[in-house]
Amino acid sequence: MRMNARLAGGLAGGSACTLSKGEDMAKKTRATGIHLLSTREVLNARDCELADGGGLLLRCSGENATWVFRYTAPSGKRREMGLGTCIRNNAQAAGASLTQARELANRARTLLASVPPIDPIDERDKARAAAREAEAKRKAAKISSATTLSRAARAYHEKLVEPFLPAKRSADWINSLENHVPKELWHKPIAEISRQDLLDLLRDLQNRMADTAQRVRVRLDLVFDDALEKGVISTNHVAMLVTKLRRDHKPKRSQSHAALPYSEVPGFVRDLRNQPGIAARALEFTLFTAARTGESIGATWSEFDLDKALWTIPGERMKGGEDHRVYLAARPLEILQEMKELGGDYVFASLGHMDRPMSNMAMLALLKRMKRVDITVHGFRASFSTWSNENAIARADVIEACLAHKEGDKIRAAYNRATFATERRKLLTAWADYVEGRPVSHVVEMVLAA
Numbered sequence: 001m002r003m004n005a006r007l008a009g010g011l012a013g014g015s016a017c018t019l020s021k022g023e024d025m026a027k028k029t030r031a032t033g034i035h036l037l038s039t040r041e042v043l044n045a046r047d048c049e050l051a052d053g054g055g056l057l058l059r060c061s062g063e064n065a066t067w068v069f070r071y072t073a074p075s076g077k078r079r080e081m082g083l084g085t086c087i088r089n090n091a092q093a094a095g096a097s098l099t100q101a102r103e104l105a106n107r108a109r110t111l112l113a114s115v116p117p118i119d120p121i122d123e124r125d126k127a128r129a130a131a132r133e134a135e136a137k138r139k140a141a142k143i144s145s146a147t148t149l150s151r152a153a154r155a156y157h158e159k160l161v162e163p164f165l166p167a168k169r170s171a172d173w174i175n176s177l178e179n180h181v182p183k184e185l186w187h188k189p190i191a192e193i194s195r196q197d198l199l200d201l202l203r204d205l206q207n208r209m210a211d212t213a214q215r216v217r218v219r220l221d222l223v224f225d226d227a228l229e230k231g232v233i234s235t236n237h238v239a240m241l242v243t244k245l246r247r248d249h250k251p252k253r254s255q256s257h258a259a260l261p262y263s264e265v266p267g268f269v270r271d272l273r274n275q276p277g278i279a280a281r282a283l284e285f286t287l288f289t290a291a292r293t294g295e296s297i298g299a300t301w302s303e304f305d306l307d308k309a310l311w312t313i314p315g316e317r318m319k320g321g322e323d324h325r326v327y328l329a330a331r332p333l334e335i336l337q338e339m340k341e342l343g344g345d346y347v348f349a350s351l352g353h354m355d356r357p358m359s360n361m362a363m364l365a366l367l368k369r370m371k372r373v374d375i376t377v378h379g380f381r382a383s384f385s386t387w388s389n390e391n392a393i394a395r396a397d398v399i400e401a402c403l404a405h406k407e408g409d410k411i412r413a414a415y416n417r418a419t420f421a422t423e424r425r426k427l428l429t430a431w432a433d434y435v436e437g438r439p440v441s442h443v444v445e446m447v448l449a450a
Contacts, residue, residue, distance in 0.1 A: 035102065039095040043088050052098075056105040058086060067101040069108050074117040081108065081121050147232050149190045153177050153223045160226075166300050166345040168355055173219065173316075180205060180216050190227050195237040202245055211294075211319065217245070218316050259379030262387035262434075269435050271370065279362040281335050282348040286363070286377060288332045288432055290384040290402055292319070293377050297358045299347040301340070309333055324404045327425035329432035384431055393430055393440065398423040 034053035041050060042058060045065065050058040057068045067083035083104045087093045108120035157174045165173065178186065185197055198220070205213035217238065224236040260268055265287070272284055286296040295313055304311050311326040318324050328336075339347050344354030351358075363377045381403060388399045398420045430440040 037098060039091055039098060042086065042098050043091055043094040052102065052105075054105060054109060056083075056101060058101075063088075067097070067104070069105045069120070071108065071112060071120070073119045073121075074112070075119070079119070079121060081124070147190055147227070148187050149181065149193060149223070150178075150186050152190045152227045152232065153219075156223045156226045160222075166302060168345050168357075169300055176212070176215055177219055177223075180212065181220075190224070191233050193237070195240065198237050199241055199244065202241060203248060206245060206248075213245075214319070214321050215316050217241070218321055258374055258376045259382035259386075260375045262383045262390075265380070265383050265387075266435050266437055268372075275366065275370065277366070278339070278342075278348055278351060278358060279366045281339060282358060283363045283366055283377060285332050285335045285348075287380045287384075288329060288335075288435065289326050289428065290381050290431070291326065292381070292404075293360055293363065295324075297346075297348050297360060297362070300345050301347060304336065304347075306333065306336060318404060320404060325421070325424075326402075327421070327428050329429045331432055331436065387431070387434065388427065394423055394427045398427055402427055 034056070036053045037050055037058065042065075045058060045060045046062060048060050050060070052058065055070045057070060059066050059068050065086035065088060067086055069081045069083055071079060071081070073079050083101050086097045086101070088097070111118040111120050111123055153174065157170070161173050162170045181201065185193060185201060188197075202213055202217055202220075205216060221236070221238040224233065224238045227233045228236045269284065269287065272280055272287075282296055285291075286293065289296070289311070291313075295317060298317055299311070299313070303313060309328040311328055313324045313326065315322045315324075336347065342349065342354065346354070346357045348358045350356040367373065367375060367377070385399060385403060388394055388402075389396065393399075401420050402424050433440045
């Protein structure tokens with residue numbers, strides 16, 4: 001009868017929440033001051049706000065209703081915390097919703113009664129933030145476990161290598177990793193690969209094939225750095241191994257390469273120009289640029305800016321691991337123009353296989369045919385160096401820069417960022433002049449002026 005009277009009052013234009021005086025109010029006022037609402041009241045309330053006591057309220061707007069906990073925060077500020085929607089499909093649902101709301105309100109009161117008191121909204125926000133962080137970590141862990149080194153390397157290669165390199169060099173890039181990284185490591189989640197795993201791999205490679213180890217290390221560094229940027233891993237272990245590997249490396253005792261005395265170089269070049277074939281042009285080009293064999297035979301057209309007479313060799317093809325610029329004199333440019341007519345990605349391609357570089361034995365075979373087994377291709381770098389130094393053609397720094405030799409003094413190297421572009425161009429032009437029998441006195445004047 002009590003609820004019917006209240007509902008009737010609401011339908012007559014009053015509020016369904018209006019409480020009658022007397023006996024009904026007395027029954028609702030309990031010693032605890034909480035749990036004032038009945039299931040029927042929750043089910044039937046419309047357009048009102050009903051108090052369950054202790055700060056718990058049912059706020060209704062038509063059929064919709066929500067639970068709210070109103071309290072005074074430890075800061076003294078009055079606040080309201082939403083406790084969710086009140087489900088009122090039937091009496092059972094309304095009763096369950098009331099019970100749940102009371103449990104949530106009681107937890108909030110417990111926090112407020114603790115020493116020191118805790119703001120329930122702040123605590124809820126903190127819990128939600130922790131849950132979001134845990135979910136993010138779970139997703140990251142799932143991605144990390146699915147991202148093997150193989151997948152990470154191929155993804156990096158597809159996005160940042162393949163679009164910018166000729167097909168052959170692009171294939172060589174990924175093949176160097178597939179061929180030299182052990183299968184158990186290649187297919188292992190990249191996040192689970194340890195510093196020791198990588199150190200063992202690179203040490204073994206370095207002891208067997210130092211140049212290959214350098215290329216593999218540089219490429220792994222790029223892959224791990226990309227994975228770090230994507231959040232797949234937390235540390236790039238490869239980047240941390242550079243100093244360790246350099247310290248552990250025991251270079252083989254250097255053997256001087258059989259070199260032609262620089263006074264005999266002009267005569268040798270005249271004989272060389274009478275030799276037909278790509279190997280002869282490659283050897284002549286290598287001699288004029290003071291390059292290494294591998295640098296010349298691996299050269300692709302994408303490395304050249306013929307308008308600027310510039311050849312930029314990427315660090316991954318260099319012994320020192322850094323980009324190297326070669327300033328081209330007139331004769332090397334003529335050779336390049338001649339080779340360009342043959343087509344292919346490589347400047348000095350294998351005869352009959354224009355998509356492959358020339359064999360590294362081709363120039364040695366040429367020297368053998370010329371009956372010059374007394375000299376080596378690499379020895380022409382020594383001829384260039386001896387001529388430059390003994391004749392004071394240029395400063396030692398400039399000569400070493402042309403040869404792509406790394407600075408031996410580590411402290412000096414850290415501060416010396418000079419590339420000597422102008423002097424290097426003049427030095428290589430002077431070398432070409434000397435080889436072709438032209439005077440080079442203007443280079444001496446340039447050095448003295450400097």
